[in-house]
Amino acid sequence: MDKPAPNISGIPEDELHALVDGRLAPEAAAQLRQRLAADPEAAATVAAWRTQREALRALYGPIAESPLPASLVAAAEHAQNLQSQAAQWWRWGGMAAAVVLAFGMGWFSSARWDLGPGGIASKGAGQARHFAQQAVVAHAVFQPEVRHPVEVTAAQQEHLVQWLSKRLGRPLKVPVLTAQGYELVGGRLLPGDEGARAQFMYQNAAGQRITLYLGALKPGSADANTTEFKFLQSGSVPGFYWVDHGFGYAIAGQLPRGALHDLASAVYAQL
Secondary structure (H helix, E strand, O other): OOOOOOEEOOEEHHHHHHHHHOOOOHHHHHHHHHHHHOOHHHHHHHHHHHHHHHHHHHHHHHHHHOOOOHHHHHHHHHHHHHHHHHHHHHHOOOOOHHHHHHHHHHHHHHOOOOEOHHHOEOHHHHHHHHHHHHHHHHHHHHOOOOOOOOOEEHHHHHHHHHHHHHHHOOOOOOOOOHHHOEEEEEEEEEEEOOEEEEEEEEEEOOOOEEEEEEEEOOOOOOOOOOOOOEEEEEOOEEEEEEEEOOEEEEEEOOOOHHHHHHHHHHHHHHO
16 A cells, blocks of 8 residues: 655645645645645745755756757657567567566667767668667577477477468578587567567577577668678677578577677578
8 A cells, every 4th residue: 555645744745746846726726825824834845845946947947948969869769669669579478578678778778889970870770780689689588588488399390380481471491500509499479570570599508599580671671682691799699680582580699709600601501
């Protein structure tokens, strides 16, 4: 149960704050002023709060009324996008949507952005890079899971491939990474900007996990037909990503860059 607001000479503090902030209806404000006339202690408190309020307005008023810097606007827009993405994860029944948001906000503050004038994220970063960022977020969310790292396990691989192929609208193939020391754990369906995404998870004998993230990019995007490997470092989670005929691939894991590149090469050779 909520604790009652503290009182000043019998008048609740929240009522006094509401009066100072102008949040009371005219009739209620008039009644409270009558009570203050007979309560010097409460009246002095209200007067002190009003003085403080005016001082703060005088100090910070010009800042509040000035236009926001372009870089701050861009940062706020990106934060809003992260919140929208987290809400989408909830709608898809995604586990740990709050973790997505928390990790995404952490990534926002630490990732290596391509910055243009004024610190604004360059649009030239492209859809493929954004796709890779989503892959890294998905890896960070599900990689630590002990009981539910995947929706469908490797024991049902045929069903997994058929299901995800149908949802992504194209035949999928699960790369075999046994020669590299990794076995398939399973996979899951995830949301993406241009429709469904698939994530396959692998694990080695030491318990180290990597994930392969797949999905279509928006048709006609500038980077929808490049097969060049590109590296992305987001916090402690690096990844390699590439695009082939409008379909994106990203492999992520907490491995040295060279080892991760070798795994990406092995995946690319099989796809």
